[in-house]
Amino acid sequence: MKGKYRAYNIKTIETSSYIEIYQYETPIISKVKENETSKSHLEFLEVENNKKSFEEMNASEQAESLSRKQKHYENMRWEIARLVDCNFDSQTKFLTLTFKENEQDIAFTNDEFRKFIQRLNYRLYKTKKATLHYIATWEKQRKRGAIHYHVILFKFPFIKVKELQTIWGHGFVKINKVEVDSLENHGRYLSKYFAKDLDIKEHKKKAFFKSQNLTLPIVKKFSSTNEMDLTNKNVIYTNEYTQKIPIFKAFSDNGSRNIEFEDRTVKYTKIKKD
Template identity: 60%
Template sequence: MSRNVKYYNTKTIETPTYIEYYEYEYPIFSKKSDEKSSSKLEWLNDDTRNREFDELGTREKYDSLKRKQKHYEAMRWEVARIVDCNFDKATKFVTLTFQDNVTDVEFSNIEFKKFIQRLNRRLAKKSQKANYLATWEKQKRGTIHYHVIFFSLGYIKKSELEKIWSNGFVQINKVDVDSRENRGRYLSKYFSKDLDIKEHKKKAFFKSQNLKTPIVRKTTSSKLHDFSNKNIIYSKKYTQKVLDFKEFDNKNCIFKEGDVQYTKILK
């Protein structure tokens, strides 16, 4: 029987549409938030994060690129899950474009924040608040634009939304995909673009604080799941590096490769 522990060998992520199962060959050890300074995992606090990219050495730049690219690719999965948790008939996909050739991400992010503030003031009149996920992307000419997924957004005229945006043009699209399990994947693809640019910016993704999130369970069990009577959408076996605590000391971090069985089922 499974039970919650400080380490786990099975993780499940559940949304209204599907359940994802991760089954690990070797246990994954959890890290408590109050152990950040004294934990054996202190080595994870890489000092490269506290320096500008140009200050890093060649190898450090390469490692930083790979690490952050992996992070943003993982973010696409997380976006797909959040989409599934919050999707409704009023979900809209909105593109915000600057009329001027705006290429400064820091400036454009401030303008996006102001847009959300103005929109929330408008929605507050109906006791509503914007529920959204957003990311920026660069056009071929270098101009920045934003892709925004709005959940539970009632009817609003394009002209009014452009007035609230006040920086240029707005395109509103209703999300129409062939099946419910594909809607998150369809929308999340916009969040994995321009990874080579985004990874050196502090703010590449935005989301409101009032979104529903998937249910995550981490347990330990001696038995593998039986999916014989389940509707499997996707299944894959891969390897990943895990910290070998048996070989760990305060100076060196030893890793080993372990198998991971991933299975996604439709509820």
């Protein structure tokens, strides 16, 4: 195999409030990436250019693509919750942007959202350098199909709503301070907006956005013959489940590679930090 690979059977993900532990029955073999610890597990990449577009797929391929990517986006919700937990502060706001016209073209609205972020960044910080801290997604209104945007803004300074609406320039804006009963629930509460309309987001080029200056969860992967010692730890949730892992076999006569699957048991533990 080309490149560097490593095997691990334990993965931990640490945020401001929690430590999550995944213990795998069968080791995972992964390729080592440069600067891996500095990269987020939250990837906002959609269909690669060398793959079929959603419109080019037949019905069965579209169904398979939707099922696969829906699980990806559902998992992404928890990645977003972790990002919120790592970045939440007293200045965090929740912003909704709407269009006065019934805009339904994702390419157009995404471009307008991008330009809004640039204008807002310059208004607040007087620089074209990306300084805003944010996560965002779009949503379609069920009845009209009108697109609007949900944005979580971290370290966000005060700005008058009227001025914010002028900077947006397309319609109504609503901004609120996030009020949740406890700090550790912020991520779970806010991430629910990113799990909406998964069925129609799957084949779009860009469904989620984030700034590149966010604090990321600390992810560690290592091998151990012993289970982790959780004595005196504040364990708030445990679960054991089975996942399918691919087993690659020899190539078939037509040149395609045969793939079979086997079960792997995963033990998940979530610990609340003191």
